[in-house]
Amino acid sequence: MPVPLQRDPHRTREAITQWLADRFPAEGTPTIGALSTPDETGFSGETLLCDVKWNHQGRSLVRPLAVKVAPARHHLLPDSSWHRQVRLQELLATTDVPVARIHGSESSGELLGAPFVVMERIDGRVPGDIPSYHRSGWLTELRAADRAQVWNGGLQLMARLHRLGPDTLDLSFLDDPAHGRAYGPVGMRRQFGACMAHLEFYGVQDDPVVLRAADWLRDHRPEEPGPPRLLWGDARIGNIIYSGHTPVALLDWEMATLGAPESDLAWYLFTDRYLSEGLGLPRLPGLPGRRETVATYASLLGRPLRDFASYEVFAAFRFSLITSRVTRLMTGTGIQWPSGRTPYLRSAALLARVLDEAGEASCPG
Template sequence: MYFCSHGPEVGGAPARCAPPSRERGTPMPIPDQRDPEVTRTVLNRWLAGRLPGAEVERLQTPATSGFSAETIMFSAGGRGFVAKVAPTNYQIFPEPRFEEQYRLLAELRRRGLPVPEVFWYEPDASLLGAPFLVMGAISGRAPSDMPPYHMEGWVTEISPAERSAMWDNGLVAMAAVHAQPVAGLEYVDQTGYGPTGLRQRLGYWDHYLHWAYAGKVPVAERALEWLRAHQPPEPHEPRLLWGDSRIGNILFVDGAVAGVLDWEMATLGQPEEDLAWYLYLDRHHGEGVGAERLPGFPTARETVARYTGLLGRPLADLEYYEVLSGLKFAAVMARIGQLMISYGLVPADDPFPHTNTATRLLATVLEEL
């Protein structure tokens, strides 16, 4: 999850975010770099039994990061790798579920989905300070969060036709996730928060909201109350959900999907939940930050029609899932705000955790009900 940034999650100790831009609504990261030479030495020793004779080269800890993990990029044995290190003290999620991500990526790759190839999972925290997994690097570029892609960056420079292709190919990739047999993937279901589906989701985000931030986020509390009062039926069998389903988590090459990233939020549920998040984050990166949506991106109505065809059944209760998306995003931004307070980047009474572009958009969505 990269709401702090527009690139791969990176850094040494957990990456930091500078004070938020009130205009753009998302904080800019300032990484705490680990010592690259020490890291290179550790990785060389660790790789010796896995890639005999390979030497770590071109090690990078990129300068932009989210809070959900640290990324170390390097090459060895003639190919590129990405080591993703579990968060420790400062993290976005209560339970990083790191080994689950490794298992899920390995299985989805085996099934032919365009996810990174995972090579190794290392549970020994003494090496890099936390468990880590090593994936193959993928060429491509993802639409940025900071600045939002409707405002600046490479997405503003490509043709409307390529934007349309990106959007549609992202939907096709998401539909492939929803088409996966759930058998063998049950471990992503967070049953500790309730039975599969919306009861579980509301239990999780209720817990998350109060874990994330020491204060109150009134609009998120209102959204949670509304969601509990209006919970719809779930008549269809649960599907695998990507969770953080948005074009900012897809690597593209000329409008085609090269890689589907970020599986921290994967779970089981109704596909409407993923589609609503896909639409909501795009709405935030346009309307939510005061930017005009770029030409070429299909409308929400067109997207729903397209996804109905991809899913093979009518979509239901999207208004509900939009409110759920707003709750999630407001809660995540509250967590980012709390981390900024914990780092001393903003005062303890800074309004950012409860007053930001995510909370304002959620308030708008609630007013539209």
Template structure:
């Protein structure tokens, strides 16, 4: 399982050795340490993400890294941490985008298509799991919009005109719930999947797991791929199914007719623009990237495009 490609936690890959009842043992592990300096989200749910991952590994067929232990005491490593089993494989990179280089870029078109289909398959599988009640925040669309609106000061973008327009559009188009809420991955994207060939070996990063309409995950998955291609001025890889084909494939696997997908497209675009505002502030504030780092600018431009497309 490669180190995290995100900003939400520190992953330490270690080779652990010990002596047990059967003699000397060795295993590669991932120690995931809760964020301290770079807190990306306003309500870190470090225990909840570990708990969700453990339940998925124990009770479902969703492939995740084995959840081996959780330590809440910050005295040990400076912050709470969890220990996960290492999963071998490859992950499509966000930076540089897999649309520009890397193993997926270099793969033949049929393999790219298979990678994409398997990712959508596992997304639909997540939406069908049956877990015990979980406290993962609001599940109703209206409450999710208001929570996001309340968090904009934390993300540092409360006055951004594109984001304000997006919040207004969401408030004006809140859909009725089309069924009970399901488990949401929260950060559904190729960059959070370990692949063994074209097959999914593990689904990573449950920090923003929640409950709600499954279309929220589907819209985020599509939006993040669009950001990493059109959003940054890159050509989308040939062989990857387009939006219509992806939605149709997910619907078949999930056994559900997509509901209010335009609303969730806007929700994904607003959420992503808010997160990029925070990421950009953290990176530029610590001089890790140049002051003109384009991440947030690209995200708000794609948000504006999305608002035009859905007619809001």
């Protein structure tokens, strides 16, 4: 959900200027231009865009920067993952997975009211969530073949992430007790346990569709053989920067965890389904469908997908929890929903549909 710039621009520029001057004294005196926010900024955090000019020994240098501020008011998830996502992004910058390079981070909230990270700003464009990229925006203006390139390019980068060997990076910080070891072994079992422990936080502890899905998932959690892989968590084309039709960077590591690649692919598919079918919109021609996407990803992984229906139900279940939280937070700001069709009601209806499909697929004959 886009969040407009709500802080005082002058004071914010002063704070960032002070931080840059203290952090990079050898660069000279920085001057920060106008602040803006991207159209795709998340509801729970802020991203501030600016051009910074340094004058040093008669030399002028301009750098486009992005300043991402940790959530201070709206927390979509029950556990803070700010420092973990910053650390992960720094680690990924040493791999062939394209992410924005971090110039530095601030762990205190003294300057901007919350911790923040300063990173390079990558030029490009991102498919929008509001309004859905199925309704308007640059994807609607592309040829069908170009849309397929956008979709499959995202799959290729996600597979690059999943192909990182378990020993490639030290990801033990994603497996610490505070992050959920008490909920069981890594993978869907832990993620499901964490969701169930926080139903009240999401406001769905008495919701019949959510509880029905929870019962189904208890009976259909996969074994997940093999070593766990790094998962993006919020895997979707709306978290990818594209240059033309080519993906150039993955964004947003707030939900990163360890588990099976099927989990990311199911989220990739379900979030797209919500932004089309869930909102009553026709899906854009050219975007590969479920069957083709599953086949493509199996080829990229080099193995068949396992128990994929379970991951699809879990994606729909988890998405409903998050949209319930978003709905409650946004309603608290006074937002009125047309015809009462809140994001949660739409996602819950789609969750029920996914459950019905999973039940039909499991029936003999």
